[in-house]
Amino acid sequence: MPKIEETFRPSEVKRVAFHTFGCKLNQSETATIAHQFDEHGYEIVDIDDPADLYVINTCTVTHKADAKARSQIRRALRISPDAFVAVVGCYAEYNPEEIASIKGVDLILGVEEKFKLLDMLANESKGERVWQKNPTPEIMLACDAGDYRSMESTPTLEMEGKTRIFLKIQDGCDYNCSFCIIPSVRGGGRALPLPQVVDQAQQIVENGYKEIVLTGVNTGTYLDENENQLIDVVQRLSGLPGLERLRLSSVEPDRMSDDLRQLIAERPNICAHLHLPLQHGSNRILGKMRRRYRIERYREVVERAFELMPNAGLGADVMVGFPGETDDDFAKTCQFIEGLPFSYLHVFTYSRRQGTDAASLDGQVDPQTHQRRSFVLRQLSKRKRQEFLDRQTGRVQDVLFEPGDGRTFLDGWTDNYARVRVPYQPELINEIHPVRLERREEGHLLGAVVQKQMEAA
């Protein structure tokens, strides 16, 4: 490994480590950047290993996300004190000055600039320029997100160690929910044109992946220049020869149309898994959040989906502690969740983000109440998860297997998003096999591969 002391020569970078915070979209974007480095001969190493360059792709939906990024930066510098550190993504866009104040950070790139990281290194290498290591980052590029109308078209064609790929088809959001900083960080909604989506999906299938997960900031608002909508994307991709599974990530409830539900239910290779952000179970709070549905509409969407797919997986994002949330509002959220067949919840604690309208609302909830409500909701989520897994036991379901721990077991996912574990059999990795789901353990199901049993019999 080259010794980097006072200065940094981009040409000396050999080992690059990546770490991602936040959503599936961010994961897909890290994979895109890592793929660029991989193709150019860099060695991709684990984030806990010594490296010449650390790339931290950040999230900024909450204060906690920011704090986690800062702690990861310090951790990387403890492992390799002389390494070059690039902090990129949403937090870099939102608060570059705060990141710049961390000793050891060299480069800060916003949500669009992050895709230029490799080019920047390559250009610097050619010009023989040498960056000085700290105290202040040499380059800080975080632009006004309002300018962002482009759609990064570098495809995520491979993801290290994964059997499914997050395909980014959409970015940005025009919804303007009162608590959310994302539209001002990632800009307005835009879509990757359908022909490009199809091309990328085709390449992913040719690269041997079995499952594509469609991702974006507000995927349900997908609209390309030829007026193709999300349903057109789903229709085309589910007809793609060789694609065994297509999964939708989050879709806003107001965008889950009857036609889309029908299509998901009809096509066997579209996963029976819906993730519908709920955020709250009180209409009063939903109104203050400027969400585009009310609980009656949400319930209707779920009930209609379950008429068509009674064994579907159903996930939701739920927020506690929005300004003005009373005990009664919180109780409404719990009651609402109790009444629907959720299989998991992503529980978020409201985080006051400067630049959002909710930051100036009266009635900010105190930290103890945040904590208590968050705990109650996490417990509820756990119980809902267990009930869902219990409903699966005794069934035979197709499972797509991932690498597992490499010794004792393999993990995989059913199409309705139950995690399944079987004894280690390497030949099953990246294969879809029917599995008898035998019993629930903490957070997953133990199963037996049906086909193997039959062959052995």
Ligand code: SF4
């Ligand atoms: S839909 Fe609302 S919560 Fe989701 S990214 Fe857009 S503004 Fe944020």
